[in-house]
Amino acid sequence: MTIKEVCKRFGISSDTLxxxxxxxxxxxxxxxxGGIRDYSEEDIGWVETAVxxxxxxxxxxxxxxxxxxxxxxxxxxxxRFALLKEARERILAERQKYxxxxxxxxxxxxxxxxxxxTGKLDWDNGPCGCECQTEKE
Amino acid sequence: MTIKEVCKRFGISSDTLxxxxxxxxxxxxxxxxGGIRDYSEEDIGWVETAVxxxxxxxxxxxxxxxxxxxxxxxxxxxxRFALLKEARERILAERQKYxxxxxxxxxxxxxxxxxxxTGKLDWDNGPCGCECQTEKE
DNA sequence: ATACAGCTTGAAGTTAACTCAAAGTCAAGA
DNA sequence: TCTTGACTTTGAGTTAACTTCAAGCTGTAT
Numbered sequence: 001m002t003i004k005e006v007c008k009r010f011g012i013s014s015d016t017l018x019x020x021x022x023x024x025x026x027x028x029x030x031x032x033x034g035g036i037r038d039y040s041e042e043d044i045g046w047v048e049t050a051v052x053x054x055x056x057x058x059x060x061x062x063x064x065x066x067x068x069x070x071x072x073x074x075x076x077x078x079x080r081f082a083l084l085k086e087a088r089e090r091i092l093a094e095r096q097k098y099x100x101x102x103x104x105x106x107x108x109x110x111x112x113x114x115x116x117x118t119g120k121l122d123w124d125n126g127p128c129g130c131e132c133q134t135e136k137e
Numbered sequence: 138m139t140i141k142e143v144c145k146r147f148g149i150s151s152d153t154l155x156x157x158x159x160x161x162x163x164x165x166x167x168x169x170x171g172g173i174r175d176y177s178e179e180d181i182g183w184v185e186t187a188v189x190x191x192x193x194x195x196x197x198x199x200x201x202x203x204x205x206x207x208x209x210x211x212x213x214x215x216x217r218f219a220l221l222k223e224a225r226e227r228i229l230a231e232r233q234k235y236x237x238x239x240x241x242x243x244x245x246x247x248x249x250x251x252x253x254x255t256g257k258l259d260w261d262n263g264p265c266g267c268e269c270q271t272e273k274e
Numbered sequence: 275a276t277a278c279a280g281c282t283t284g285a286a287g288t289t290a291a292c293t294c295a296a297a298g299t300c301a302a303g304a
Numbered sequence: 305t306c307t308t309g310a311c312t313t314t315g316a317g318t319t320a321a322c323t324t325c326a327a328g329c330t331g332t333a334t
Contacts, residue, residue: 003281015323018282023321034330036281045262049241056238057194060321074257081249088242091235098232101193104186105225112218120211125182140311151311152293159313160291171300173311197291 001039009044010051017047024064025050027071056091138176146181147188154184161201162187164208193228 003014017037020026026046029037039047050063066083069076108124115121140151154174157163163183166174176184187200203220206213245261252258 019322049262052238052241055234077252077258081253084242084246084249088246091238091242095232095235097192098228098235101189101228104189105221105228109221109225112221115214116218121214125186156292
């Protein structure tokens, strides 16, 4: 599969694909004798994983670390397992923030729905009744 | 409330708070006669909203646009309402990506749980059985 | 065989969102 | 009064993640 096809399939640019390979977000991609990238099913699998995790905010560095461990072989299975579990916690925590924001957003939208009738609204930052986290540590 | 207290309450730096005010993510904050920021309850409300929406990935530009409309008065209520609804759609779409990543992550973790027994694992990018989006438009 | 679109590389440039530094101001305590 | 420490502004610097550029290959169609 050519780089162009992979771009289209995942909705990212060929520059980004080459960048991912260069910095190690995915392992080296199979090439034609002329040196042109020819993505195997395995390569595609790595790209899919990278795109999926990147769009959930996983940093490049974490993905490269995973690939680095993967290339070291089976002796790093435990390390990769630990890394994945930590990554899952991160994504769960991030998603919670999205839920908080959705609650706040819904509150505001309901305030505006009422305001659309009266034509006036002074203050829309009141207590939203949701569980947005406002205190840290 | 001093800038320091607000920092602590929301877990962000004073530089960030001043930056938010400077670029218009929040309206101008109340000051003491000496010019020192003294956050009112209203100011805190704006900060809470900004922090909440920022941690759900809303860009600075969208927040400043909202504040800009707010300052223009009640004639922008409809515009703000539209902006909020669009923002909610964005957050919902983003959250879906987090759910996809969590599914993929769970699949990988289960593969590793099995691998931890056998001590070997060749390929962990197989079909994860989840609904990760791999085709675009 | 020659054009020409599309690929290659490494390096430099861009963008968003902070983050820091320098130099000055203010208020309270010794 | 002097010092200390927290505050101020302005403007420059940093970081992550691409993105663009320049200059040179590849490979297919005429």
